[in-house]
Amino acid sequence: MQDLIISTLTQGLIYALISFGVYITYSILDFPDLGVDGTFPLGAAVTAVLLIRGVNAWLTLPLAMLAGALAGLFTGFIHVKFRIRNLLAGIITQTALFSINLQIAGSNLTVDRGTDTIFTSAPVMALMGNSNNMTRKLVVSLLLILVVKLLLDLYLRTKSGLLLRAVGDNGGLVTSLAKDKGRVKILGLVIANALVALGGCVVCHEQRSFSATMGTGQLVYGLAAVIIGISLMNYYSASPLARRLRKHKGLGWLASPAGTTAVILGSILYKLCIQLALSMGLPANMMKLITALLFLLVLVLSGRKGEEIIHA
Amino acid sequence: MLELRNITKVYNPGTVTEQTLFRDFSLTVEEGQFVSIVGSNGSGKTSLLNIICGSIPIEGGDVLVGGQSISRLKDYQRYATMGRVYQNPAAGTCPNLTMLENLSLADNKGKSFGLGRGVNRKRVDFYRAQLQSLGLGLEDKLDVKMGALSGGQRQAVSLLMATMTPLHFLILDEHTAALDPKTAEIIMELTDKVVREKKLTAMMVTHNLRYAVEYGDRILMMDRGHVVLDRAGAEKQATSIDDILGMFNQISLECGN
Numbered sequence: 279m280q281d282l283i284i285s286t287l288t289q290g291l292i293y294a295l296i297s298f299g300v301y302i303t304y305s306i307l308d309f310p311d312l313g314v315d316g317t318f319p320l321g322a323a324v325t326a327v328l329l330i331r332g333v334n335a336w337l338t339l340p341l342a343m344l345a346g347a348l349a350g351l352f353t354g355f356i357h358v359k360f361r362i363r364n365l366l367a368g369i370i371t372q373t374a375l376f377s378i379n380l381q382i383a384g385s386n387l388t389v390d391r392g393t394d395t396i397f398t399s400a401p402v403m404a405l406m407g408n409s410n411n412m413t414r415k416l417v418v419s420l421l422l423i424l425v426v427k428l429l430l431d432l433y434l435r436t437k438s439g440l441l442l443r444a445v446g447d448n449g450g451l452v453t454s455l456a457k458d459k460g461r462v463k464i465l466g467l468v469i470a471n472a473l474v475a476l477g478g479c480v481v482c483h484e485q486r487s488f489s490a491t492m493g494t495g496q497l498v499y500g501l502a503a504v505i506i507g508i509s510l511m512n513y514y515s516a517s518p519l520a521r522r523l524r525k526h527k528g529l530g531w532l533a534s535p536a537g538t539t540a541v542i543l544g545s546i547l548y549k550l551c552i553q554l555a556l557s558m559g560l561p562a563n564m565m566k567l568i569t570a571l572l573f574l575l576v577l578v579l580s581g582r583k584g585e586e587i588i589h590a
Numbered sequence: 591m592l593e594l595r596n597i598t599k600v601y602n603p604g605t606v607t608e609q610t611l612f613r614d615f616s617l618t619v620e621e622g623q624f625v626s627i628v629g630s631n632g633s634g635k636t637s638l639l640n641i642i643c644g645s646i647p648i649e650g651g652d653v654l655v656g657g658q659s660i661s662r663l664k665d666y667q668r669y670a671t672m673g674r675v676y677q678n679p680a681a682g683t684c685p686n687l688t689m690l691e692n693l694s695l696a697d698n699k700g701k702s703f704g705l706g707r708g709v710n711r712k713r714v715d716f717y718r719a720q721l722q723s724l725g726l727g728l729e730d731k732l733d734v735k736m737g738a739l740s741g742g743q744r745q746a747v748s749l750l751m752a753t754m755t756p757l758h759f760l761i762l763d764e765h766t767a768a769l770d771p772k773t774a775e776i777i778m779e780l781t782d783k784v785v786r787e788k789k790l791t792a793m794m795v796t797h798n799l800r801y802a803v804e805y806g807d808r809i810l811m812m813d814r815g816h817v818v819l820d821r822a823g824a825e826k827q828a829t830s831i832d833d834i835l836g837m838f839n840q841i842s843l844e845c846g847n
Contacts, residue, residue: 433705440687440695440708447684454682454752455699456670 284412286553290546291419292484293499295477297507297541298430300500302470305508305537306434307463308446309357312368312497316375317349317471319493321478323379326387326488335396339479346475347468349375354464372493379490386489395483396422415484422480426473427538433469442466474500495566499548502573507544509580511535548572591656592619592642592759592791598650599637599815611637611815615651619808623822624785624792626802628834629812630841635795638812639761642793644668655758670700673752675745675781677764682748685737689728689747692736693717696751720750724780742773746780753784760785762794766801774798778805799834809834813841 296318303311321342328338349371357367389395396402397415406414433439445452445462452459474496482488514520515534524533555568599612611634619625627635640646642653644665653661660668675682683692694709697717714732721729724746728739736744745765753760762781766774782805785792796802802809809826811819811834819837821829 435708436705437698437703437708438705440691441703443687443691444684444695447686448681450676450681451684451695453666454669454672454674455695456666457703458664458666 281412282553282557284416286549287546288412288416288419288484289553290549291416291423291542292480293477293549294423294503294542294545295426295480296474296496296500297503297545298426298538299470299472299474299477300497301504301537301541302442302466302473304501305504306443306446307466307470309364309463309467310368311350311353311467311470312365313349313353313371313375313467313471314368314474314497314500315493315495316372316379317346317474317493318478318481318496319379319488319490320345320349320375320382321475322482322488322492323383323387323478324475325479325482326389327383329389329393329395329482330387332393335394335399335483338483339396339476342475342479343472346478347472349475350467350469350471351464353471354460354467357467358460358464376490376493379488379493383488383490387487389482389486391486393486395486396480397483419480419484423542426476427536427542430473430538431536438465442469495569498569498573502569502576503545503548504541505544505580506547506576507540507542508537509576510543510547511537511540548576591621591654593617593654593657594638594641594651595654596651597641597648597653599634599641599646600649603649612641612648612651613815615815617810617817619791619793622789622791623808624782624790624806625794625808625810626806627793627795627810627812628797628799628802628838629810630838632814633812634815635812636763639674639763639793639795642668642759643672643674643761671758672761673757673759674761674763675748675752675765677767679741679744679748679768680737682751683736683744686735688733688735689721689739690714690717690732692747692751693720693732693754696754699755720754721747724750726776742769742777745769745773745777749777749780749784753788753790757788758791760790760792762792762796764795764797767797781805799831799838803829803831803834811837 296314300314303309324342324345325338328341329335353367353371356362356370357364362370394400397411397418402414402418406417409417434443441452441457441462442465445459445466449459452462481492520533523529551572552565552568556562556565560568594615594617597612597615598610599615601609601611627638629635637646641648644663648661652659655671684695687695690709694713697710697713717732718729726743726746728743728747731739736747739747749765765781766777769777778801781794784790792806794806807826808822809819809829810817818841
């Protein structure tokens with residue numbers, strides 16, 4: 279039981295990386311990017327190949343992000359320069375990536391036990407060599423997610439980040455600030471896809487494998503996590519507790535959590551729900567069905583709040 | 591100085607619904623002039639503003655600023671020296687960003703949007719003073735999301751944001767049309783104050799004939815892509831609402847309304 283909780287938490291944390299990417303495209307940019315299902319395995323494919331070739335485990339993180347960034351650049355470029363609709367631009371990237379991923383990896387890959395992943399890399403083993411495998415994975419994922427979350431929060435507060443938030447909120451304003459809104463959108467897609475590929479990279483480290491079909495349903499996962507997280511945050515921000523906290527000088531910051539915090543919680547909750555359904559005896563083959571049904575449930579429950587969520 | 595030279599604007603070219611709005615349309619606006627533009631729906635007022643701002647393409651002619659053609663510049667490039675306030679109060683601000691964030695964005699126009707802090711705390715006092723001058727009690731609402739403010743408040747902030755950095759032209763596109771009469775009055779007075787203080791060249795499209803007569807130093811009436819009335823200076827000062835209204839009715843009769 280304890281193992282199950284730890285592994286679910288770890289999964290929730292790792293998959294929050296995808297949700298960060300979806301948060302940027304769907305919530306901030308108002309650009310439903312279907313490329314996610316291709317970018318996620320792209321990150322994993324690049325990572326698997328690099329690990330098998332003996333590249334340092336930590337180095338695969340920025341390299342996978344770079345690959346994801348290029349995919350985002352492509353989606354953004356064809357959307358902005360050729361005016362391909364956002365949904366279609368994502369579908370084109372996703373479809374192309376399926377073949378590209380297989381070209382990169384050659385076939386489905388397994389990283390053998392002898393190869394160091396980030397979870398078994400020297401610095402981690404030096405610090406936590408005595409802990410068991412699962413605890414180590416949890417701690418490393420937690421730290422990784424926190425670092426990414428803090429960097430993302432910091433970025434969203436910079437001038438560039440502010441412009442990114444503005445472009446999804448009111449593109450016309452960006453134009454009137456004498457900035458090319460197309461470029462800002464492309465930048466957002468680059469960052470988002472880099473994060474999704476990072477998710478794929480870490481999942482590859484965790485599972486020690488890449489499969490061409492591992493991207494299927496990842497967008498739905500990311501969306502569900504984002505919508506659960508943001509809906510809960512909206513409920514919480516309007517709650518009497520948050521209102522009371524807001525009046526306190528020192529505790530005011532607790533009243534309005536960052537969107538990224540909400541997304542992490544959404545991701546963990548969603549993994550938990552899926553895990554619950556599976557542990558109640560549903561076969562693993564049913565996982566995507568459960569993912570879809572749960573997503574539907576989330577959409578129905580968050581109901582009228584839908585319009586707010588889009589721009590949350 | 592702003593010049594429109596021999597502008598041709600055709601809507602839906604090459605289709606059965608093809609419609610020519612402007613043919614050889616020319617207009618010159620002097621530096622520092624405050625022009626009010628009136629005219630019925632479809633007379634080309636808003637198209638005129640859109641052509642100046644580069645929001646819609648033109649089929650022929652040239653737009654010049656200070657003798658230099660800007661026709662090849664993209665819309666966002668033209669906004670480097672232009673500000674625009676729209677009819678819809680939501681169009682000028684970001685509803686999900688706070689007022690402070692909105693003002694910070696506007697304050698940074700013309701500079702690079704890099705990795706520096708988005709909100710410069712040192713400028714907060716300046717923003718407060720600016721908001722205070724609006725007289726709408728907005729100076730205490732810096733941390734409120736823009737979407738939570740009323741239409742009038744948003745429009746006042748839009749005006750502030752559009753004119754925060756140095757600019758040449760101010761484009762006002764029926765910017766009081768969606769407001770209640772009292773708020774519209776406040777916004778109109780603010781507009782006049784800003785235009786005078788900053789010595790802006792302004793073009794204001796309005797359906798409010800009284801504003802068109804009372805404010806600005808030149809009045810244009812448009813009808814089906816033509817300027818049918820153009821008065822400036824003393825001649826404009828002598829123009830009354832009745833004159834404009836009379837002309838309006840005459841045009842409407844010609845149209846068969």
